[in-house]
Structures are given as C-alpha cells and as structure tokens.
Amino acid sequence: MQTITDYLPQHPFFAGLPEPVVALVAGCAVNVHFRPGQHLFHEGEPADTFYVIRHGRVSLEVRAPAGSPVVVDSAHADDVVGWSWLVPPHRWLFDARATEETSAIAFDGACLRDKCDTDPAVGYALLQRVVQVMSTRLQSARIRLLDVYGAPV
Amino acid sequence: MTAVAGAGSRAAPRGDPFVPRPFVVRRHRQDTRDTWTLVLEPADGATMPFAAGQFTMMQAFGAGEAPISISGDPARPEVLEHTIRNVGAVTRALVHAGPGTELGIRGPFGTGWExxxxxxxxxxxxxxxxxxxxxxxxxxxxxxxxxxxxxxxxxxxxxxxxxxxxxxxxxxxxxxxxxxxxxxxxxxxxxxxxxxxxxxxxxxxxxxxxxxxxxxxxxxxxxxxxxxxxxxxxxxxxxxxxxxxxxxxxxxxxxxxxxxxREYFLCVDGPVxxxxxxxxxxxxxxx
Known part of the structure; x- marks a missing residue:
C-alpha cells in the first residue's frame, strides 16, 4: 500500500504541485474507509473535509421531500469529492454515500484553509484545482439538464 | 450529393430503391417503456445483406415511413432487426406491429461503420x-x-x-x-x-x-x-x-x-x- 505522500504526486488533482506543497497537503490527510451504505457526509453538516477516492464508488444524493433520495452524480476511483470546505458557509450541499467498499483519502479542510490563508500561493494552486473539479461537475450538470436522451436521436 | 471522405462499407438496395419490399414481423419485444425491437423476415424469402451502421426506410402501411437504423447481426441477413423508439405517429404504428404484421422496407441505405x-x-x-x-x-x-x-x-x-x-x-x-x-x-x-x-x-x-x-x-x-x-x-x-x-x-x-x-446528403454520404x-x-x- 502506497503512503499518502507517495500517492498524491501521481494523482491528477495534485499533479504539478511543488514537493513541499504536496508534503504540506499530505500533512492534513488521513486514509479512511467506508462500508456500502455508509455516508461520507450529510447535507447541511459542516464541510471540513474533502476526499480523493482511491477505490470504490460514492453516490452524491439529494434528499427528496417524499420518497427516496435522488442520485445526482457519482464518484469513482481518482475522483475528488467535495468543495464546500473551500466555499463559505462551509456546509455540505449533498449527501455522499458509499455504494460499495470505498477507500479514500480524507483531507482536513479547516487545516488546509489555514495553510491557504498563510500562503496565498498554496491557496491559489489548490483553488485552481478545485475550480477544475467544479467546472467538470457544472458542465456535466448543464448538459444533463438538456435531457438529450429524452428527445429523438 | 458529393463524393465524401466518410466511412465506407455499404450494401445496396435490391431492385428499385423506391419500391418497398414486404417484410413480416416474426418477433416483437418491448425493450424499455418507449422502445421496441422487431425481428422481421422477407415475405419474398430473399435476404437483405447490410453493413453495420446502415438504415432502412420502414413503412407502416397507412401510417407512413420512417428511417430506422438496423440493430441486428450483419452475419444473419436472413432476418432484419430494428429497434424503434416510439416518438410519433409512424413509429407508434411500427412499434405496435405485432407478429404476423406486414411492413414495407426500402433499403438498406447509407454508409456503414466499417x-x-x-x-x-x-x-x-x-x-x-x-x-x-x-x-x-x-x-x-x-x-x-x-x-x-x-x-x-x-x-x-x-x-x-x-x-x-x-x-x-x-x-x-x-x-x-x-x-x-x-x-x-x-x-x-x-x-x-x-x-x-x-x-x-x-x-x-x-x-x-x-x-x-x-x-x-x-x-x-x-x-x-x-x-x-x-x-x-x-x-x-x-x-x-x-x-x-x-x-x-x-x-x-x-x-x-x-x-x-451543407453539401452532404446524409442518406447516401452518411449516416456514418x-x-x-x-x-x-x-x-x-x-x-
């Protein structure tokens, strides 16, 4: 099993970060594991963590007023889950639930925010990467809003 | 129509391309809430070779004609398989064509996946x-x-x-x-x-x-x-x-x-x- 410090530089999210920054980020990270059905977080709770999925699958869900939650997105190996740790008021906007055995690296968002405040260069580098994740998710949501499969091919 | 650097392989219609050949629905399967697959055989017994990716014009007599891609196995030209989504009057008539129903088929048309x-x-x-x-x-x-x-x-x-x-x-x-x-x-x-x-x-x-x-x-x-x-x-x-x-x-x-x-006629230069x-x-x- 690779250590977090070994793993992070190979991950696309952290690619290109200077070694000291990776070491700094790794200092805020721990390995975690979730069983199928276990939640990573719930909507409305404080968002002081984000995750890099190493193995497994996570559903991002919105609770419906009546009936079962709706799955609005899913995350898989190498995906990054969570940006609310960086955006006030730092509360989760969705539920995240493991749908199979899932291993992840959990990053302490409060710890990272402190480091970003202390060193804006680190903050900017991380912000660029989080914005990329947000952009991909936003684009996915926008195209799915078109309901392209609902119209004839 | 223009010569085009599209994908290639194709089979040509047999006889007059404007005259539909009669095919009989042999099997009829509902795949999803709005999509059905029909398995047809030629009423005249002659096979319809096709290239993967080609389409036919399917005609429900009295309702009209619609272009539908072939979804069957090109190695089995003795049967014609079409998967049809019910999106309008013609496709509604097609998906409700049960076993024994005769439909008109023109084609196959267009380019294949090659x-x-x-x-x-x-x-x-x-x-x-x-x-x-x-x-x-x-x-x-x-x-x-x-x-x-x-x-x-x-x-x-x-x-x-x-x-x-x-x-x-x-x-x-x-x-x-x-x-x-x-x-x-x-x-x-x-x-x-x-x-x-x-x-x-x-x-x-x-x-x-x-x-x-x-x-x-x-x-x-x-x-x-x-x-x-x-x-x-x-x-x-x-x-x-x-x-x-x-x-x-x-x-x-x-x-x-x-x-x-633009300059392409997709029924012959395409669909692929x-x-x-x-x-x-x-x-x-x-x-």
Missing amino acids: VSSGRGGDVVFVAGGIGLAPLRPAILEVCADRASYGRVLLLYGARTPEDILFGDDLRRWAADHAVDVQVTVDNGQHAWQGRVGLVTQLVDRGGFDAVNTLALVCGPEVMMRYAAMALRARGVAPARLRLSMERNMKCGVGLCGHCQL LTYDVLEPLMSRAEL
Whole structure:
C-alpha cells in the first residue's frame, strides 16, 4: 500500500504541485474507509473535509421531500469529492454515500484553509484545482439538464 | 450529393430503391417503456445483406415511413432487426406491429461503420440513449472476430436505469467477449448502484490506446459533439473517429434533400461520417 505522500504526486488533482506543497497537503490527510451504505457526509453538516477516492464508488444524493433520495452524480476511483470546505458557509450541499467498499483519502479542510490563508500561493494552486473539479461537475450538470436522451436521436 | 471522405462499407438496395419490399414481423419485444425491437423476415424469402451502421426506410402501411437504423447481426441477413423508439405517429404504428404484421422496407441505405478497419487496434464504442441500437451490429461484428481486436470498450449513457437497452447483450458482451462495458445514467434513484454522470466522463477515464483506436459514436448530436471532443482530447485521430448523423432521411437515395447537411446528403454520404468531415459542421447553428 502506497503512503499518502507517495500517492498524491501521481494523482491528477495534485499533479504539478511543488514537493513541499504536496508534503504540506499530505500533512492534513488521513486514509479512511467506508462500508456500502455508509455516508461520507450529510447535507447541511459542516464541510471540513474533502476526499480523493482511491477505490470504490460514492453516490452524491439529494434528499427528496417524499420518497427516496435522488442520485445526482457519482464518484469513482481518482475522483475528488467535495468543495464546500473551500466555499463559505462551509456546509455540505449533498449527501455522499458509499455504494460499495470505498477507500479514500480524507483531507482536513479547516487545516488546509489555514495553510491557504498563510500562503496565498498554496491557496491559489489548490483553488485552481478545485475550480477544475467544479467546472467538470457544472458542465456535466448543464448538459444533463438538456435531457438529450429524452428527445429523438 | 458529393463524393465524401466518410466511412465506407455499404450494401445496396435490391431492385428499385423506391419500391418497398414486404417484410413480416416474426418477433416483437418491448425493450424499455418507449422502445421496441422487431425481428422481421422477407415475405419474398430473399435476404437483405447490410453493413453495420446502415438504415432502412420502414413503412407502416397507412401510417407512413420512417428511417430506422438496423440493430441486428450483419452475419444473419436472413432476418432484419430494428429497434424503434416510439416518438410519433409512424413509429407508434411500427412499434405496435405485432407478429404476423406486414411492413414495407426500402433499403438498406447509407454508409456503414466499417469497424473491420479497426482490426489490430483498440475499438471504443460511445453510445447515448437509442444510439446503442445502430452500434449493436458493429459490436456484434467485433465480438464475432474478437481476437482480431485489442481492447474493446463500450461506453454507454442512458437517461435513467430503466432506459438502458439490451441489458442481456451488455452482460454477454462483457462476460463472453471481453468487452469493457461501462454504463452511466443521467438520473439515478437511490437503489441504482451504478454510475451517474455524463458518458463523456467515461471517455476521459477509458483504458485505451488513443493513437491506435477506432472510435464509433452514436447518440443525440449534442452528446456526440462532446464525446467527439473528449475523444479528440484523448488523442484519437479525426479520421479514426466516426459518428452516425441521424437527420430527416426521406428518399434514401440522395435526391430529395431532406437530410442535407451543407453539401452532404446524409442518406447516401452518411449516416456514418468521419469527424474530420463533421467537425466544422457540428457547431454551426445554421446547419
């Protein structure tokens, strides 16, 4: 099993970060594991963590007023889950639930925010990467809003 | 009509292309809430050879005619298989044509996928919604000659889990033919354990050698545009990237112009065209 410090530089999210920054980020990270059905977080709770999925699958869900939650997105190996740790008021906007055995690296968002405040260069580098994740998710949501499969091919 | 550097193989209609041949529905299967598959046999006993990717004009007598891609096995020209989504008056009549019903068929028309040109390399199929049906003959062709290909991926996006087509095929292709089948849906309920998201995200992660890959894409044009961009970003060459353009085919022989895309008549120059031809056309709102 690779250590977090070994793993992070190979991950696309952290690619290109200077070694000291990776070491700094790794200092805020721990390995975690979730069983199928276990939640990573719930909507409305404080968002002081984000995750890099190493193995497994996570559903991002919105609770419906009546009936079962709706799955609005899913995350898989190498995906990054969570940006609310960086955006006030730092509360989760969705539920995240493991749908199979899932291993992840959990990053302490409060710890990272402190480091970003202390060193804006680190903050900017991380912000660029989080914005990329947000952009991909936003684009996915926008195209799915078109309901392209609902119209004839 | 113009000579075009599209994809290639095709079979020609037998006899007068304007005269429908009678076919009889032998089997009738509901695939999803709005999609049915009909298995037909020629009433005159003559086979209808076709290339994977071609389409026919299907006629429900008294209702009208519609272009429908062939979804069956090109190695079995004695039967004609069509997967039809009920979206209007003609397709409603077609999907309700039960066993014994006679339908008129013109064709086959258009260009094929020419998937055999991908032998020796990887093949990536990207399907969206009912777009899996026109790709099915090419997938069957690859499965029948599986050892000639490298990695084979089928990346398939559907609206919901209930809209996933050919579930038995997907399982068989994965289990028996080493096809890496990845399915994603736009919307999933709580019980859905699979992927939710865009099919283009599967392209980003797909394990294939882009430089040595033939990619075949079929689905709504918006989806195809983004899938093509994702495949290009991975390094698939435009000439090795083929899309099936489904427009309003009518005559089937390049005369009426209903299916015109700038200088191309898609019923004869297409429906399968390479991305080097299509790229400048796909983002033009006027077309």
